[in-house]
Amino acid sequence: MTAVEHRPVPASADAPTPPKPMKRKKKLGGRARSGMLLGYLILIGLALIYIYPFIISISASFKTDAEATQNPLGLVPETITFAAYERLFGDVPFPLWAGNTMLVTVVVTLGRVFFDSLAGYALSRLRFRGRTVIFVAFIAILSVPGVVLLIPRFLILQQLGLYDTYGGMIIPLLSTAAGVFIMKQFFDSLPDSIEEAARIDGAGPFRIFWTIVLPMATPALVTLFILSFQGSWNELGHFIVSRQSPELNTLTTGVASLVSGQLGSGNQFPLQLAAAVLMTIPVAVLFFIFQRRIMNTTEGAEKG
Amino acid sequence: MAQTAARPRRGGGIRRGEARAGVLFVAPAVLLTVVFLVLPIALALWVSLSDWNGFQSPLNPRVNFVGLENYAAVTTDEGLAQQNFGTAVRNNLYYVLFVVPLQTIIALLLAVQVNRAMLRGRGFFRTAFYFPSVTSTVAIVIVFQFLFTASGAINAVIGFFGGEGPNWLNDSTGIFHGLLSTVGVTEPSAALAADGPLGVSWWQWLAGPSVAMSSLIMLSIFTTSGTFMLLFLAGLQNIGAEIDEATRMDGAGPVRKFFSVTLPMLRPTLFTVLTLGLIGSWQVFDQIYVLGGGTAGGTINTPAFLSYRTSFVDLAWGQGAAIAFILFVFIILLTLLQRWILRERTPRAFRRRDPQPTAAADAQRATEGGVR
Numbered sequence: 001m002t003a004v005e006h007r008p009v010p011a012s013a014d015a016p017t018p019p020k021p022m023k024r025k026k027k028l029g030g031r032a033r034s035g036m037l038l039g040y041l042i043l044i045g046l047a048l049i050y051i052y053p054f055i056i057s058i059s060a061s062f063k064t065d066a067e068a069t070q071n072p073l074g075l076v077p078e079t080i081t082f083a084a085y086e087r088l089f090g091d092v093p094f095p096l097w098a099g100n101t102m103l104v105t106v107v108v109t110l111g112r113v114f115f116d117s118l119a120g121y122a123l124s125r126l127r128f129r130g131r132t133v134i135f136v137a138f139i140a141i142l143s144v145p146g147v148v149l150l151i152p153r154f155l156i157l158q159q160l161g162l163y164d165t166y167g168g169m170i171i172p173l174l175s176t177a178a179g180v181f182i183m184k185q186f187f188d189s190l191p192d193s194i195e196e197a198a199r200i201d202g203a204g205p206f207r208i209f210w211t212i213v214l215p216m217a218t219p220a221l222v223t224l225f226i227l228s229f230q231g232s233w234n235e236l237g238h239f240i241v242s243r244q245s246p247e248l249n250t251l252t253t254g255v256a257s258l259v260s261g262q263l264g265s266g267n268q269f270p271l272q273l274a275a276a277v278l279m280t281i282p283v284a285v286l287f288f289i290f291q292r293r294i295m296n297t298t299e300g301a302e303k304g
Numbered sequence: 305m306a307q308t309a310a311r312p313r314r315g316g317g318i319r320r321g322e323a324r325a326g327v328l329f330v331a332p333a334v335l336l337t338v339v340f341l342v343l344p345i346a347l348a349l350w351v352s353l354s355d356w357n358g359f360q361s362p363l364n365p366r367v368n369f370v371g372l373e374n375y376a377a378v379t380t381d382e383g384l385a386q387q388n389f390g391t392a393v394r395n396n397l398y399y400v401l402f403v404v405p406l407q408t409i410i411a412l413l414l415a416v417q418v419n420r421a422m423l424r425g426r427g428f429f430r431t432a433f434y435f436p437s438v439t440s441t442v443a444i445v446i447v448f449q450f451l452f453t454a455s456g457a458i459n460a461v462i463g464f465f466g467g468e469g470p471n472w473l474n475d476s477t478g479i480f481h482g483l484l485s486t487v488g489v490t491e492p493s494a495a496l497a498a499d500g501p502l503g504v505s506w507w508q509w510l511a512g513p514s515v516a517m518s519s520l521i522m523l524s525i526f527t528t529s530g531t532f533m534l535l536f537l538a539g540l541q542n543i544g545a546e547i548d549e550a551t552r553m554d555g556a557g558p559v560r561k562f563f564s565v566t567l568p569m570l571r572p573t574l575f576t577v578l579t580l581g582l583i584g585s586w587q588v589f590d591q592i593y594v595l596g597g598g599t600a601g602g603t604i605n606t607p608a609f610l611s612y613r614t615s616f617v618d619l620a621w622g623q624g625a626a627i628a629f630i631l632f633v634f635i636i637l638l639t640l641l642q643r644w645i646l647r648e649r650t651p652r653a654f655r656r657r658d659p660q661p662t663a664a665a666d667a668q669r670a671t672e673g674g675v676r
Contacts (some may be wrong), residue, residue, distance in 0.1 A: 011410065030327075041415060046433070056447075056457060072455050072456045073460050118330070126323070130327075148631055151346035155344055155348055175337065236590045241612075258446075259446060259594050276443035283438050
């Protein structure tokens, strides 16, 4: 990629380099050519290392337990069996876990997008006493490491009587300082004139926010949506300390119990791998839909 | 806010209700943060200074204030709690020493390769390297467990070349000890057998990461290098083609160019990646939880997981909270150090263009609750 183009290459990226710098197009000498080849070999080798685990997992999830253990490298199962998947939907409450995760993810994502953009807008555009203090506090909160919150979260949920409820699993995740920060950054970049006309027409702050500013903030909203979806779908720690009933297991806690908990035993690799494959599909789909936005390396704050 | 000065004062007709709306708009986010972040931390601080045993509420009158006793139990008082903490710190320290440099080097290598001017299929490579970063840690651990079993794919490959692989995730031998045993050293000298800091002997401090921890180190590099590759790619795009051309005109080869031009220009990004990696590496929890924490002779335990287990499994709430706070203060210090150095070192122009990677990474960290 040259600096000439400021947009990322399309994801399908067999992008022809733009016809600008001609020197690049010059015939390659022997050394440069072998350098190119070496670079490709390195990249292809690395890409194989990164992709191979996923491919082998998918293939092994269709193997019998015995074959997965004895022949871990084989890419094509000798006998294709759906036993692992049948078990996931039979004696393992996988659908229940998936349902819980979807519920939590949807509510948390909507909540974050709404509350964080409201707060971000106020901190960016509305003048009120204490605005700066609140913003500085949010910045400070950015650096609180999530992992030390496990015990505190459990304590407060217990105090509030929310422990082991959907409320306890969802409400604490509804807003993040990072989300507020991303939205504020974005609203800071919009020109002031946007709201002027509406204000002269006598529209109130919420109406201006809802009908004028928010539609303009689509790029930032999408970024926040992706981050929130991915974050809450993959969240493990919070669901360990906010619930204990098996009925409230999410995909992360449920599948983890397949490995180490009561359900985990022996060489049930196909079962575990099938669970891992299925729980990865939604985030993978989201990733492929939005990958240009996620991996957009030119638009600063828009990166996920 | 420079523009606000030019505006009419609050309460002016056309901007009526703005102050009230502002307060209302931030209220939900502020309320959630206070109730689920500020209050809980205060409550946990109290628990770490008390003898609460998990029954009833930590605020009931029968809970006593015990000062720094819980902190002393894990740091200075000799005993099991101190040893467990010491071992966890040692494990995590080796994890950091290996993960941070390796993930940085690999991320940089990937970024430089993907950024090559004539590369075809750039999108494909970028996707391949970044994909592990979007999947759940739980899923990745399962995949790694499958690859690293005694009879798994990794050992099959090692066997193909005639070696014999270890029983990866259950092997508690420190790799430095392992290297020493190949030259016949299996026992510590008297000096090394003596207790070092935190109730762990010097011999154990010098053990290196266990084979099981080494598998986790590989797992972490696999999941984080893609994220950091993106930050490096952003940095590389700031360098631009003119400089590329100039370097080429001056006749510098690719290696010379990398060390004399690319690396110095990537310094701010490099620093960001190193510190974010450092901050994230002290928060390893998810992987350890999925693997059960107690496996491999306790050599994969980390302070983050130890604080969880001490509280939720052993029900020593005070000690668990104390460990969490020690970790908390330590990570905050690292973060402050990072912000302070970034403020001191980087020229203004760069800061305006480069804070986003930090923000994005911060955001990623905050939404994931810790780097995986």
